Amino acid sequence: MSSLDVCLFRNYFKILLYVFSSSYLFTLIWFIILLILGFIESLKRISQ
Structure with missing residues (x-):
């Protein structure tokens, strides 16, 4: 192998x-957003 x-x-x-790191961060952010949305939905169901 040459230096080039x-x-x-x-x-x-x-x-x-x-x-890889940027796509990993992107996936992590999406996962957190979905988790928060799911949590809000479950809270709405409990309060009803």
Whole structure:
């Protein structure tokens, strides 16, 4: 492997890591929002 290949591989890995972390955060945020909405719905049912 030449130094150029290593550099490209590192950049590719960084991009992959960034995409993975951002999609992980996105999934986490959506999960929290759905959890809160479900909690509000159950509270509405209890209060009725």
